[in-house]
Structures are given as structure tokens and as C-alpha cells.
Amino acid sequence: MRDNIRRNMPLFPIGIVTKLTELTPRQVRYYEQQGLIRPARTDGNQRLFSFNDVDRLLHIKSLMEKGVNIAGVKEMLKQSQQVLEAKKEAEKAKKELSEQELRRLLKRQLIHPGRPGQTHLTHGELSRFFRH
């Protein structure tokens, strides 16, 4: 789950993107105006597109070829974005659960000190962090 920073890394100028996507510079810039993509900019104000931007543009292209207009593409993109957010929240929930379990394990160690393989922490110091 670390590839995303690579996928979002600003890499290629518009010339490369047009060759990769078969789109004209005009189209690419227009789609940006419509908020479909947000490429980064260099110091000289030149666009730098990421892998995700290119994928996005290819997705947009295929939708347009299927007869979907800008408004339609916007909504399709929003929905896929909402799906991603839903997945993030799901993983977030999982992490929180695992943290709860970790809490329970630590609590067990506090309540049952002296067992083999377990660290013995004094009750008075840490047990106050848990609800008995």
C-alpha cells in the first residue's frame, strides 16, 4: 500500500501524455478545466502528469468513445472515487478493530502477570488506562 505515492508522482509533460493516450493537448487541457484531472505544475507552469492521471485520462477516453459526455464522465469518476473512499473507511475500521484487540491483549497482560512469555507490568502504573 505504498505504490500510491509512486502512482501519484508527477512525471511526464503533456507531450508524453498525448502520445500515451492518443488525446490532443487541447482535450487534455480541457478535461483539466472540467476538473476531471489535476496534474501538478513545474516552476515554469508546465503540467506534470502522474501515472494515475494517465490512467484517468484513458478511462475518460474510453467513456467518451462510448458516447458519455463530460457531465456523465464527471459522475462516473465521482462514483469510483466514492468507492475508493468507502474502501479506505473499511480499512480504517479494520485497523481500529485490531487496535482494540491489541488493547485487550495488553490488558490481559496487566491482569494476569507472571504467566510464561508475558511481561510483568505493575498494576498501579498502567491499569488505570483501561476500564475494568
Next chain:
DNA sequence: ATTCTCACA
């Protein structure tokens, strides 16, 4: 050589 913004005989 490339890309950027703006505007439309």
C-alpha cells in the same frame, strides 16, 4: 523544441 493561455475570419 515544447508548452502555456487566450480567443475566434
Next chain:
DNA sequence: TGTGAGGA
């Protein structure tokens, strides 16, 4: 969406 102007 295409295209040309004028700058960076």
C-alpha cells in the same frame, strides 16, 4: 474541439 497568436 480545432487552431493560430504571442510569450515563457
